[in-house]
Amino acid sequence: MDMCILIPLIVGAICALLGYLLGKAGHKAVDLDVYNNKIARLEGELKDCNAKLNALKMQDSRMAAHMSTPAILFNAAEAKAIFGKLIKENDLKIVEGIGPKIEELFHNAGVKTWKALSETSVETCQSILDGGGEAFVVHKPGTWPEQARLAYEGQWKKLLEWQEELKGGK
Numbered sequence: 001m002d003m004c005i006l007i008p009l010i011v012g013a014i015c016a017l018l019g020y021l022l023g024k025a026g027h028k029a030v031d032l033d034v035y036n037n038k039i040a041r042l043e044g045e046l047k048d049c050n051a052k053l054n055a056l057k058m059q060d061s062r063m064a065a066h067m068s069t070p071a072i073l074f075n076a077a078e079a080k081a082i083f084g085k086l087i088k089e090n091d092l093k094i095v096e097g098i099g100p101k102i103e104e105l106f107h108n109a110g111v112k113t114w115k116a117l118s119e120t121s122v123e124t125c126q127s128i129l130d131g132g133g134e135a136f137v138v139h140k141p142g143t144w145p146e147q148a149r150l151a152y153e154g155q156w157k158k159l160l161e162w163q164e165e166l167k168g169g170k
Contacts, residue, residue, distance in 0.1 A: 117148035
């Protein structure tokens, strides 16, 4: 046999044997019990943390129920002083572009207060109008929720100034 082939085979076998022996010597036996105990301990800690989190969430929800946002008080005298006429609380007709018929449509849809109108999207306002028929097609409710917010918050001067710029609520 030729020596050129024999030397690489011998060197390869020696390297394989050394690699195997070094791998065995450097590799410690895995003690599965140690890892199983560690996992069990961590799972217990996770369970405790979840229990504490749930308790805090319950406490937080109870506190939120007791600390609801206070209602803004309606000041009829201030509204009258700025608008020059008596304003009834939650009268949707104070919004430029809303008249008695549209107010009735919104009341029938469950929108009866300035706050409710301020929280109603323009798209929903449009859908309420669309439900009223052809007579309401010309109306554009783009500013109505914001006007209602100003009324709800008692920002009468700002509302009046803005309405002077608007034409039919648009």
